[in-house]
Amino acid sequence: MPQVGDLAAVVLAAGAGTRLRPLTWLRPKGLCPVDNVALVDLAVGWARTVTAAVAVNVHHGRAAMEAHLFGRVHLSIEEPVALGTAGGVGNLKNWADGRGVLTMNADAWHDAALDAFVDAWDGERVRVLVAGDEFGPRARIAASLLPWPDVARLPTDPSGLYEACWRPAEEAGRLDVARHNGRFFDCGTPALYLAANMAASDGRSVVGRAAIVDGTVESSVIWPGAVVAEGEHLRHAIRANERVTVLVRQ
Numbered sequence: 362m363p364q365v366g367d368l369a370a371v372v373l374a375a376g377a378g379t380r381l382r383p384l385t386w387l388r389p390k391g392l393c394p395v396d397n398v399a400l401v402d403l404a405v406g407w408a409r410t411v412t413a414a415v416a417v418n419v420h421h422g423r424a425a426m427e428a429h430l431f432g433r434v435h436l437s438i439e440e441p442v443a444l445g446t447a448g449g450v451g452n453l454k455n456w457a458d459g460r461g462v463l464t465m466n467a468d469a470w471h472d473a474a475l476d477a478f479v480d481a482w483d484g485e486r487v488r489v490l491v492a493g494d495e496f497g498p499r500a501r502i503a504a505s506l507l508p509w510p511d512v513a514r515l516p517t518d519p520s521g522l523y524e525a526c527w528r529p530a531e532e533a534g535r536l537d538v539a540r541h542n543g544r545f546f547d548c549g550t551p552a553l554y555l556a557a558n559m560a561a562s563d564g565r566s567v568v569g570r571a572a573i574v575d576g577t578v579e580s581s582v583i584w585p586g587a588v589v590a591e592g593e594h595l596r597h598a599i600r601a602n603e604r605v606t607v608l609v610r611q
Contacts (some may be wrong), residue, residue, distance in 0.1 A: 368479065369460045370408035371450050372434075374401050374467035375420035375443040380549045381468075383429040383605050385586045389422025391467040392429060392528055393554060397562035397569055401426070401467045405434060408465060411479045417467070418449040442460035444518065447525035450507070451515030463508045464522065471545040473503045477558070478539055482506050485532035490535040496531070496538045497521055503541050555599055557583045559583060572600075 385393070391401035401417060408415045416435040419426045421470035422441035428437060437453050444452055450464060461484060463475070472491065475534030478490050485508055492501040507515075511526055528534040558567050559580060566578040569585030578592030578600075583589060587600045599607040 363442040365581065367462060367484070368412045369414040369416065369453075369457050369461050370412050371417065371437075371453055371457075372401060372404045372408060372417045372465050372467050374404075374536040375419045375439050375449055375451050376468070377443070378442065378549075380386060380550060381554060384551065384554070384599065384607065385422075385454050385603055387400045387605060388519070389426050390548070391417075392422070392425060394567075394569065394582075395470050395548070395554075395557050396567055397585075399429065400470065401430065401559075403470065404465050405430075406465045407475055408438075408463060411475050413535055414460070416453055418444070419453070421431070442519060444494070445520050446522040447515050448518055450512060450522070450527075451517040451520075454513060454515070454517075457509070457512055459509050460512075461509050462512050464505045464507065466502070466547070468548045469501075469503060469545065470548055470561065471503045471541065473541040475504060478504060479506065480536075481539065484508060486535045487511055487526060487535050488539060489527060490539045490541050492541045492543075496527075496536070501545055501547060503545060515583060552609045555580075555582060555597065555609045582585045 374391040378385035381390055392399045405415055416437055418437040420439040423494045482488050488506040490503040491501050494500050497598050546553045548554045548557050566581045568583045571585055572583045572587045575591040576589040579593045579596040579597040583600045587602055596610045597611050
């Protein structure tokens, strides 16, 4: 098992979050809160259960993400374009500096035990933590572990980890697949984002700081500062502000 000092973590947070619109018209996906904690903060917290060295890549919503994360993590600014999952990690080769890398997506909410996932790693093979499904191009990946030689080979142009690393490792017989049979939501759509909030809060509506609820809410998310007026009843809804409310069909 690699020592903690031999491991760095990259939280991938540069995506546009187009499937999560209209919420991501208001804030970057990584700053959308689950149980009142920004998704990127949750991912950074989980990463820090296995290493103190954490980087976050940023492109879409750069100003807001930089302001939120400044001084707390190593920031990797991607300009003029987002580099994808492989390019985002490859762009951090100098920072990783010989260490293996744990990768996580900022938009994934789960209850996986990352310490157990890392403890079982031999440090030489690529390892992926798959939520339930079989490994493949559409697999739900909670995390992956990349040995330094694999990190060093990653491209620095826009590209994906499945194509650039995970699939070649599988074809070479160098891929370990671990299963996570617990809760996992990729938060890529309003329905999945709402479901993640309900899972995190044990089914209770989530009301953000300084939100005002004079009406009633059921299985809903009320963002910080939003208002639910007297006489309103929100059910399976996300109230982002006075202009944006997303109703999720059940």
